[in-house]
Amino acid sequence: MVNRSLSAALAVLASLIAAGQAVAESSDVLSTLDRNHPRLMLKDKGLDDLKQHYQNDKVLQKCVEDVLKKAEAAFGKPRLTHRKIGPRLLHVSRDCLDRIYDLGIAYRWTGDEKYAAKAAENLLTVCAFEDWNPSHFLDTAEMSHAVGLGYDWLYSYLDAGDREKIKAGLIKNGLEPGLKAYATAWWPKSSHNWNQVCNGGLLVGALAIAESDPQYAERIVAGALESLPRALETYKPDGAWGEGPGYWRYATRYTAYGLTALQTALGKHFGLIENEGLAKAGNFPVYTAGPTGMYLNLADSGERASRRPMPCMFWLARTYHNGLYAESEHAALAEATASPHHLIWYAPEPGEGLWKALDWCFRGPVEVAVFRSAWDDPDALFVGVKAGYNQVNHGHLDLGNFELDALGVRWARDLGADNYNMPGYWGSGRGGKRWTYYRLNGKSHNIPLLGGEDQDPMATAKFLNYSTQKNSSFVLVDLSGAYEKFSKKSTRGVAMVQNRRAVLIQDEFEIGRPCEIAWGMTTDADIDTGQGGKATLTLKGRKLIARVLSPAGANFTVESAEQKPPERTNSGVRRLMLKLPDSQGSARVAVLLSPVWEDGKFVKTTKLRSLAQW
Numbered sequence: 001m002v003n004r005s006l007s008a009a010l011a012v013l014a015s016l017i018a019a020g021q022a023v024a025e026s027s028d029v030l031s032t033l034d035r036n037h038p039r040l041m042l043k044d045k046g047l048d049d050l051k052q053h054y055q056n057d058k059v060l061q062k063c064v065e066d067v068l069k070k071a072e073a074a075f076g077k078p079r080l081t082h083r084k085i086g087p088r089l090l091h092v093s094r095d096c097l098d099r100i101y102d103l104g105i106a107y108r109w110t111g112d113e114k115y116a117a118k119a120a121e122n123l124l125t126v127c128a129f130e131d132w133n134p135s136h137f138l139d140t141a142e143m144s145h146a147v148g149l150g151y152d153w154l155y156s157y158l159d160a161g162d163r164e165k166i167k168a169g170l171i172k173n174g175l176e177p178g179l180k181a182y183a184t185a186w187w188p189k190s191s192h193n194w195n196q197v198c199n200g201g202l203l204v205g206a207l208a209i210a211e212s213d214p215q216y217a218e219r220i221v222a223g224a225l226e227s228l229p230r231a232l233e234t235y236k237p238d239g240a241w242g243e244g245p246g247y248w249r250y251a252t253r254y255t256a257y258g259l260t261a262l263q264t265a266l267g268k269h270f271g272l273i274e275n276e277g278l279a280k281a282g283n284f285p286v287y288t289a290g291p292t293g294m295y296l297n298l299a300d301s302g303e304r305a306s307r308r309p310m311p312c313m314f315w316l317a318r319t320y321h322n323g324l325y326a327e328s329e330h331a332a333l334a335e336a337t338a339s340p341h342h343l344i345w346y347a348p349e350p351g352e353g354l355w356k357a358l359d360w361c362f363r364g365p366v367e368v369a370v371f372r373s374a375w376d377d378p379d380a381l382f383v384g385v386k387a388g389y390n391q392v393n394h395g396h397l398d399l400g401n402f403e404l405d406a407l408g409v410r411w412a413r414d415l416g417a418d419n420y421n422m423p424g425y426w427g428s429g430r431g432g433k434r435w436t437y438y439r440l441n442g443k444s445h446n447i448p449l450l451g452g453e454d455q456d457p458m459a460t461a462k463f464l465n466y467s468t469q470k471n472s473s474f475v476l477v478d479l480s481g482a483y484e485k486f487s488k489k490s491t492r493g494v495a496m497v498q499n500r501r502a503v504l505i506q507d508e509f510e511i512g513r514p515c516e517i518a519w520g521m522t523t524d525a526d527i528d529t530g531q532g533g534k535a536t537l538t539l540k541g542r543k544l545i546a547r548v549l550s551p552a553g554a555n556f557t558v559e560s561a562e563q564k565p566p567e568r569t570n571s572g573v574r575r576l577m578l579k580l581p582d583s584q585g586s587a588r589v590a591v592l593l594s595p596v597w598e599d600g601k602f603v604k605t606t607k608l609r610s611l612a613q614w
Contacts, residue, residue, distance in 0.1 A: 142201055510586060
C-alpha cells in the first residue's frame with residue numbers, strides 16, 4: 001500500500017505530469033526547496049559535522065584519506081570521450097559520476113581549487129557531448145546525476161558562463177530526454193534496478209537547477225514519486241532483491257541517492273522510506289554472504305566478494321537506526337577502499353558485536369534460504385538455496401539452485417552472468433536465445449534436469465516449509481512448475497544435518513512420463529569418483545566427500561563445464577553428475593555433501609525420510 005503522505009503528494013502532482021508544461025516556481029513540490037548551494041547529498045553543515053568527528057574517528061580518517069587518493073588519481077585519467085560499444089556509452093557516465101564525487105569531496109574537504117578545476121573540466125567535456133545515449137537510459141541518468149551534483153557542489157567556484165554551459169548540457173542531454181521517458185519509456189513502470197537508477201539520476205539533475213528552472217524539478221519529482229514505489233515494493237516483505245546481492249547493491253545505492261537528494265534539497269522524502277522491506281534490506285547482503293566472502297550468485301548478480309564496500313549500508317544504518325548494517329560496512333572498510341559516499345552517509349561503528357542468526361529465510365518474490373554452522377569462522381559450513389520465478393530480471397533457469405561453502409572454499413558454484421552484448425542475451429521467453437547460453441540455462445546450475453531439458457522458462461517455485469533448529473535446519477522447495485512436462489510433482493529439500501557438519505540435498509519426483517533424471521553440481525574442485533556412489537572433491541588442499549544415499553547402486557560421473565567463445569570458457573570448471581536413465585513413478589535422489597574437517601572426520605551418512613516427514 002502506498003504511504004498516505006506519498007498519496008497526497010501524488011494527487012497534487014499528477015496534474016503536473018499530465019500538463020507536460022512549465023509550472024509556477026511557487027507550487028507545492030518546491031515550496032520547501034533549499035535555494036542555497038550545495039544542497040544535494042552533503043550540505044555544508046553535514047560536512048562541518050564530519051570535520052568535527054574527524055580527529056577522533058580512525059575509520060573516518062581512513063575514508064577521507066582514501067577519497068583524497070582517488071581524487072589525486074583522477075588527474076591522471078584520460079579525457080572522457082563519447083564512445084559507444086554495444087548499447088552502452090562504454091561506462092563513460094559511471095566514470096564521470098565517480099570522478100565528480102571524488103574531486104567534489106576533495107575540493108569541499110580541502111578547499112583546494114585544483115580539484116574544482118579538474119571537476120569543472122570533466123563537466124564541460126560531457127556537457128559538450130552530442131547526447132548521453134538516451135536509447136540506453138541508464139547512461140543518461142548516471143550522467144544527469146554526475147552533472148547535477150557537480151553543478152551544485154561547484155556552484156560558488158564556477159563562473160556564470162560555465163554554469164550556463166553546464167546547465168544547458170544537463171537540460172538538453174539529461175532532463176529533456178527524462179521528461180520524454182516518463183511519458184513513453186518502459187523503465188518508469190518497471191520494478192527492478194533501472195527504476196532506481198533512472199529516477200535517482202534525474203532527481204539529482206533536476207533538483208540541482210530547481211531555483212532557476214523549476215519546470216524540470218516539478219515534473220521529474222512528480223514522475224519519480226509515481227515511479228519509485230514500484231521498485232521499493234520489490235524489497236517487501238523483508239529486504240530481499242530478486243536480481244541477487246550484486247544488483248541489490250546497485251539498486252539500493254541509487255535508492256539512497258534519490259531519497260537523499262529529496263531529503264537534502266526539499267527537506268522531505270514524501271514517505272518513501274516508510275517501507276517495511278526497505279527498512280530490512282540491509283539483511284540481504286549480510287546473510288547471503290558466505291564465509292568465503294562470496295555472495296550467493298543469483299541470476300546475473302556475480303560472486304563478488306561480500307567484503308566489497310557498499311556505502312548504502314551506512315545510509316540504511318542511519319535511516320533505520322540499525323547498528324548491524326553499520327557494523328557490516330565497517331568490517332568491509334577494514335579490508336577495502338572507501339568512497340565519497342561513505343563520507344556522505346557516514347555511520348559510526350556501533351561498538352560491541354551484534355547478534356546474527358545462523359539461518360535466515362527471505363520471503364520476497366524470489367525466496368532465498370541460507371544456513372551456516374557459525375559466524376566469524378572462515379571455515380564454517382554454509383549453504384543457500386533459492387526459489388522464485390525464472391522470468392525475474394537478469395534471471396537464469398535455476399529454481400532450486402544451491403551453493404555451498406566449507407573449509408574456506410566454495411564447493412558448489414553458480415557461474416553467474418555471461419557477456420550482456422551477446423546476440424539475444426535478453427530474449428527470455430520460451431524459445432528465447434538467452435536459454436541457449438550455458439551459464440544462463442539449467443545445464444550449468446546445481447539443480448536436477450529431467451529428460452535432458454531445461455526448466456520451463458515461465459516456471460515459478462515456492463518454499464513449502466522452512467525450519468531452523470540448534471543442530472539442524474532445512475527448507476523445502478516446490479519445483480513442480482519447473483518440470484511439468486515429465487513430473488506431476490517435484491520437490492527439493494536442502495538440509496544442514498548432523499550438528500551442522502554436512503548438507504543433504506534430497507529431490508523427490510512423481511514421474512508421469514519416463515525420463516532421465518540428471519542431478520548436477522558445478523565445482524572448481526578436482527573430482528575422484530571412486531566406487532560405491534562416492535566422490536572425493538579436492539580444492540585448495542581441502543576435501544569434501546559427496547555420497548549418493550539414494551537410489552542405492554547409483555554412481556557419480558564427471559563432466560566438463562568448459563565452453564567455447566564467445567561464451568565465457570569456464571576454464572577448469574567441472575560438473576559432478578548423477579544420471580538415472582528411464583526413471584518413472586516415485587523417484588528420489590539424495591546426495592550428502594560432507595566436508596573433511598580439520599580433525600579428519602566427516603559425516604558418512606544420515607537417516608533418510610521422505611520430504612513429507614521433514
